[in-house]
Amino acid sequence: MSPDRAVLQRALDRGESEGGSVEFKERLRKDLHLSDGRRESLAAQLRHRVLSGDGEATYVVGVTDDGGLAGVPPAEFSESMDVLSLLAEEAGAHIEDVQTWSVDDAGASAGTGTGTAVDDADGIVGVATISEGAVLGTDDGHIVVGTAGHVDHGKSTLVGSLVTGEADDGEGATRGYLDVKPHEVERGLSADLSYAVYGFDADDQAVRMQNPHRKTDRARVVDESDKLVSFVDTVGHEPWLRTTIRGLVGQKLDYGLLTVAADDGPTKTTREHLGVLLATELPTMVAITKADLVTDERLEEVEREVEGLLRDVGKTPLRVERHGVDAAVDEVGDGVVPLFVTSSVDGRGMDALDEVFRRLPKTAGSDGDFRMYIDRTYSVTGVGAVASGTIMRGEVEAGDELLLGPMPDGSFREVEARSIEMHYHRVDEAKAGRIVGIALKGVREADIERGMVLVPRDSDPQPVREFEAEVMVLNHPTRIGDGYEPVVHLETISEAAVFHPDGGQLLPGDKGKTRVRFKFRPYLVEDGQRFVFREGQSKGVGTVTRTDLDD
Structure with a gap:
């Protein structure tokens, strides 16, 4: 039995009990389970489960009251997670983790595992871990x-x-x-x-x-x-x-x-x-x-x-x-x-x-228009494409109109922030420093890549293929010459690039200027951003000094 499958099996084996921390739900619906009276009752039930589990409860969704594998359609499972997140918030808790399986996989000896896509035709069974306390945020203190x-x-x-x-x-x-x-x-x-x-x-x-x-x-x-x-x-x-x-x-x-x-x-x-x-x-x-x-x-x-x-x-x-x-x-x-x-x-x-x-005071600033470099992407059944990353500055609200890009040709695509989540905990807005997942309307998950950014729709982002930088060579066996090709790590961008240093070369310990050209596509880069570059045993650091270069 795989470790992922074992998570579900342990929850089913423990079963529901009056004083236990496990709860079975076939599905949760907004119109039914969030109605007057029902919402308070279910939030109290969730609170009881969390306290019974010493701060942690397990909700199995897609099963009958006796633990039978029923499964729910993907859209209904997504709705169930929305409802569960709201109930957890009312109970002073949050969803820490969710694992999902198709009914066929859940009943077999191998699970699909966390975050694995499930065919839309399959019913879904999921295990949600609920933890006491609000999601840890960041603030001035x-x-x-x-x-x-x-x-x-x-x-x-x-x-x-x-x-x-x-x-x-x-x-x-x-x-x-x-x-x-x-x-x-x-x-x-x-x-x-x-x-x-x-x-x-x-x-x-x-x-x-x-x-x-x-x-x-x-x-x-x-x-x-x-x-x-x-x-x-x-x-x-x-x-x-x-x-x-x-x-x-x-x-x-x-x-x-x-x-x-x-x-x-x-x-x-x-x-x-x-x-x-x-x-x-x-x-x-x-x-x-x-x-x-x-x-x-x-x-x-x-x-x-x-x-x-x-x-x-x-x-x-x-x-x-x-x-x-x-x-x-x-x-x-x-x-x-x-x-x-x-x-x-x-x-x-x-x-x-x-x-x-x-x-020590807080130093990471948050002023300026919203910007988030995308670290990873995934698709949530019933929700669609989700872009995850750390908000570098500004704030974003559900419903905001945004630009996503640059695409390989340098263009940006208009999208909408359909919803914002932190560990399956849905929020109306998020500020700089938060690690969030933003469900995007208007784009497929396959079209989103790590290193892209989300910015306000009324901004005018100017992606670049080439920029100028001040660099320091920390380690290199000989010298860095014209045409040197390391991988540049800047924000969430990890891309091969070609260096053209002033004077034709840089020696270990040297500081100097160089032109840096991404080999395969443009990215959104701005003056003052720091980066690391690596290639084999050679390593160095740099600062973007100019982006308005002529092609």
């Missing part, structure tokens, strides 16, 4: 920190100790407080982005996680905090550098935190991740971890190595132990990188990090 660092440099463990206030056991126990997959915990390696959150209350006291296995704990932290600090924990292993780039370049982050293990020192991956952070123009800090494992002499040696690395890329290191938290808060960014010495085992440097995060 919520800073988002992207972490980076070489594998086994204590990155996830450091974050785990921060959000819990607990010392690690020296074996990485506190990393279990992050939103990670079981196989990652077992191996001690992160293979995808993971998330964690803690906060500070009105009295400036830390509000921390207490139990990583209870989703209600995150809701409690959000509820009790006047200021939230969220971590997007990226991947430290070299094969997943592309995922790290997507996590740091494609997210709307306020700060970057780079970790360097005291027993290992800066590595090639450390330099690569620093380059990604520089490309995002994030105010960045460095935490030297595992200070408990080395002598004072070794610690001083690593601090000097890190300082040298920062100076090599034009940054000024600031030792927090020497200059204090005030200087770190006041000077982070603008070329200054605070340097912390920490240990998740003996607690060294953790209070200083707490104090800095408590006092």
